[in-house]
Amino acid sequence: MKTHNKKALINIKVVPLERNKVIAGSSLLHNCIVSFWPCWLHHNNIKKMRGKPFSGKAIFLLILVCFLAGTLFTTHIWTRPATTVETAEPKATKLGCDHKRKLSEGQPGDVMEEVSKTHKAIQSLEKAVSTLEMELAAARRRSQNNNNYNRQKAFVVIGVNTAFSSRQRRESLRQTWMPKGKELKELEKKKGIVIRFMIGHSTTPGGILDKAIDEEAAKYKDFLRLDHVEGYHELSSKTRLYFSTVVSLWDAEFYMKVDDDIHLNLGMLLSTLAKYRSTPRVYIGCMKSGPVLYQKGVKYHEPEHWKFGEDGNKYFRHATGQIYAISKDLATYISINWPILHRYANEDVSLGSWLFGLEVQHVDERSMCCGTPPDCDWKARTGNVCVASFDWSCSGICKSVEKMKSIHKSCGEGEGAVWNVEL
Structure with a gap:
């Protein structure tokens, strides 16, 4: 069984x-x-x-x-195929999982390659944004120029840098070398010389300081108000904005900046600038190369001193900030590219850096930085009348309010000299 x-x-x-x-x-x-x-x-x-x-x-x-x-x-x-569940999975999900698995299981070199690609993509995007900003600024400037197609023609626009506390300095200029009233308008019309005190606004717009400037401007009509907050450490920003503004208002051959404690001979200025009318991209002033001051607390301290090399090095050649002139094409360049122009602590260094990398002719014009009497007096007696006079020790005329009249009498070119200059 x-x-x-x-x-x-x-x-x-x-x-x-x-x-x-x-x-x-x-x-x-x-x-x-x-x-x-x-x-x-x-x-x-x-x-x-x-x-x-x-x-x-x-x-x-x-x-x-x-x-x-x-x-x-x-x-x-x-008998149903086992692949039914697999085919129901979205391809995107499988690809995503495969990509993540490759990243997690890949070698360190693969991960670094992905990081490098991301970094390059970010750099490319930043460059594109920068290019768009430049194109937007240029388009805005062209549009502004088109809207101001009837800009007043001029030979030179002179911006006299001033401050809220400089009322007496401005009066000393009006009483000496700077025309006022009808004579100022006549000078613009017949000689193409435009002179304006350039100033921004206070930290409290509409306050006492701004109202005082408004009253003075209404009386003399010789101000150019900038959309700028006044401050000593903001001179580079003010200069940049000044050139951008005047280019949109006047079609001039030259644009100048002068301090309000400088004595100027307008006739000699016209004669000097006229020599460079046919020179493209010209930068005129008293060229210097002062030390880069790295010590904190001192006047003209440069916070970015490390960019200029070791301690004790000097700046590149640039015009002293008391007075300088640039040609139309350079002023236009600043006007278009102002969003990316770097500002150093010192305004004259900033301007020099904006032009340093361009094909620019630097003109070291020593007649634009004569001393006060007896220097300018002696030169005037020998027929070498100075364009501008000031004291190096004061970066202007020391006690200019009290001394401007006497300097004008000793170093001035004489009344009516500007009207005798033929351009």
């Missing part, structure tokens, strides 16, 4: 199936056998007790039926 049963079980052949089918079929067959076997043992024991053994063929057939049923059930349930 036992031998017959063993042979029946040994002779069972397993039909090869696909992986999923085999697993599922085997599981069902196992469940069928396991669930049937206790029943069969129990039934067989009963038969033994009754003396009628259970047939081995019946057992074999029952097992075979269970196996076939499992196979059919597996074929019905597991």
Whole structure:
């Protein structure tokens, strides 16, 4: 009986199936056998007790039926392709995961390459923004020039730098070398010389200081108000804005900046500038190369001294800040590019740096930095009348309010000299 049963079980052949089918079929067959076997043992024991053994063929057939049923059930349930779930995944998600996996599993060089690409992209964007700013500034300037197509023609525009506290200095100029009233207008019309005191506004617009300037401007009509907050440490910004403003208002051959404690001979100025009318990109003044002052607390201290080399080095050549002139094309260049022109602590250094890298002719005109008497007096007596006079020790005329009249008398070119100059 036992031998017959063993042979029946040994002779069972397993039909090869696909992986999923085999697993599922085997599981069902196992469940069928396991669930049937206790029943069969129990039934067989009963038969033994009754003396009628259970047939081995019946057992074999029952097992075979269970196996076939499992196979059919597996074929019905597991014939769906396993790739159905995979194909439902979005390709973008797979790509994103693959990209992240590559970054996480990649070599350090791969990560650095990605960082380098990002850095280059940022640099490219910054360059594009800078270019757009330049183009916008140029377009704004062209638009402004088109709106002011009837800009007044002039030979030279002279901006006299002044401050709220310099009322007496301005009066000393009006009483000496600077025309006023109808004579000022006549000078503009016939000689093309425009003279204006240039000043911004106070930190509290509309206050006492601004109202005082408004009253003075209404009386003399010789002011150019700038959209600028006045302050000693803001002279570079003021100079930059001055050139940008005057270019939009006057179409001149030269643009000048002069301090309000300088004595000027207008006739000699016209004659000197006229020599450079045909010279493109000319920068005229008393050229110097002073030391870069790195010590804190001293006058003219340069916070960015490290840009000029070791301690004790000197600046590049530039015109002294008391008086200088630039040609039309250079003033236009400043007007267009003002957003990216760097400002150093000292205004004359700033202007020099804006022009240093350009094809510019630097003219060291020593007649624009004569001393006060006896220097300018002696030169005037020998026929070498100075364009401008001041004291180097004071960066202007020392006590200019008290001394301007006497200097004008000793060093002046004479009344009416400017009207005799032919341009």
